[in-house]
Amino acid sequence: MTFLQAKDTISGQSARAYSTINGKVEEMFYAKKLEGKVKKNKKEIKTLGKNGTQNKANGFTGTGTMTIYYTTSLFRQLMLEYTKLGRDTYFDIQVTNEDPSSTIGPQTTILKNVNLDEITVAAFDVDSEVLEEEVSFTFDDWDMPNAFAAPTLG
Secondary structure, three states: OOOEOHHHOOOOOOEEEEEEEOOEEEEOOOEEEEEEEEEEEEEEEOOOOOOOOEEEEEEEEEEEEEEEEOOOOHHHHHHHHHHHHOOOOOEEEEEEEOOOOOOOOOEEEEEEEEEEEEOOOOOOOOOOOOOEEEEEEEEOEEEEEEOOOOOOEO
């Protein structure tokens, strides 16, 4: 009987993330958590001869959230530029998951044309030891230049 070896699970801390905004690459060392999701858009189709409703995919929607330490003004500056001047910014986020103790190697995913939905413009919390903020976004394309290899089974 084969099984997944524990060493091949990926540590949540074994990642690197970079944003490319207006041609400038920035390491996202302030990020605590990031999740990008793709959801298929589906259209319900009814046909003669079938009582059930069928579904057909007709596109996708990319959404995401990231939790970051309240240590950067970058996203506030992008939102300020939009609210004051009407200039919206679209950028890419590249995430590489690579746990050196695993045999599956790296996976790199690029979220393309990321656009911020909502950011925190000011914050404080007298009960908090560390300030964090939640940033939501959408994206309209993605790529995966590196995929995990199959794990070595035990």
